[in-house]
Amino acid sequence: MRRLIRELGSGGRTVLLSTHLLGEVQQICDRVGIINAGRMVAEHNVEELRREQELVVRAAPKDQAKTLLAGFGTVHQYDDTLRLQVDPRRAAEVNRTLVEAGVEVSELHTTERALEDIFFELTTELTTELSTGEEQSGAR
CATH class of the missing domain: 3.30.70.980 (YebC, transcriptional regulation domain)
Incomplete structure (x- = not known):
């Protein structure tokens, strides 16, 4: 399946893969978009993200x-x-x-860095910021 998905994505085509298996994403995908609470919080080249x-x-x-x-x-x-x-x-x-x-x-x-670690960092930070912002706006 991995080979098939990569072949389908070659030649200027885009394949959208939606999964919670980030190890698979790391092996298959060139770019990744991370969505949290319905909002795109990051979009990067997988290798650039992991290079850190x-x-x-x-x-x-x-x-x-x-x-x-x-x-x-x-x-x-x-x-x-x-x-x-x-x-x-x-x-x-x-x-x-x-x-x-x-x-x-x-x-x-x-x-x-594993893609899974990066995902949790990005989504945890955003969730914390959103809940803090909501609490602050509710306190006014």
Whole structure:
């Protein structure tokens, strides 16, 4: 099916694929549009979206590590790891900051961002902004 969909999309044709299986989208599609609450919140080339790398950090105590990492950029927590959106060339600096603060670093590596992670970041941010805006407008 993947091959068929890609073949149909070649030669200047557009194939619209609507699915919640973002791993499939990542393998099949060239461009992606993300819709949240009936609004298009992003439209990008899949490779460009995924090209952004992040640092994956496993450290203890996690709360202290998260606070320190926030000084470098946006931090997301996934289970027992922290994901930092920062230039991967700053990995040594990130590690040094954590270690000097007494945080035990057990894992530090770069990874490409999965389309699913990007989707959740975009839709969570928008949902939070919408609900905050609605609460503020209702309070007036």
